[in-house]
Amino acid sequence: MFNLLVVDDDKKLCEVLSEELNEIGYNADYVTTADDAINFVKSKIVDLMLLDLKMPDKDGFYVLHKLKELDTNVKTIVLTAFADVNGAMESAKLGALDFISKPYDLDELIIAIRKVLQADEQ
Ligand SMILES: [Mg+2]
Numbered sequence: 001m002f003n004l005l006v007v008d009d010d011k012k013l014c015e016v017l018s019e020e021l022n023e024i025g026y027n028a029d030y031v032t033t034a035d036d037a038i039n040f041v042k043s044k045i046v047d048l049m050l051l052d053l054k055m056p057d058k059d060g061f062y063v064l065h066k067l068k069e070l071d072t073n074v075k076t077i078v079l080t081a082f083a084d085v086n087g088a089m090e091s092a093k094l095g096a097l098d099f100i101s102k103p104y105d106l107d108e109l110i111i112a113i114r115k116v117l118q119a120d121e122q
Contacts (some may be wrong), residue, residue: 008052034058064094
């Protein structure tokens with residue numbers, strides 16, 4: 001079973017999305033701050049992180065930088081506002097594998113998740 005971590009300062013989104021992911025067979029947790037995300041990946045196995053870019057204090061870019069620094073195998077999909085093209089491009093440079101615009105479409109997100117995890121399923 002794949003371990004997913006939702007990282008978003010919107011707690012309601014975290015609750016809804018992680019529940020949706022759990023219902024379709026993933027093991028999904030969530031945290032609402034960048035620091036909690038980093039601490040989580042340091043102590044637990046995370047295959048894929050669904051990462052919000054815009055968070056107060058430390059943002060999604062900070063998390064992407066930190067993941068690089070830690071040299072983790074955590075894959076990332078960024079959840080970004082619709083018009084945030086620069087944010088999407090910048091996060092790609094930092095290693096994010098895909099971007100989903102918010103409000104997210106669950107089917108679209110699931111396809112992106114499967115695609116990113118596909119290499120590990122074989
Ligand atoms: Mg946010």
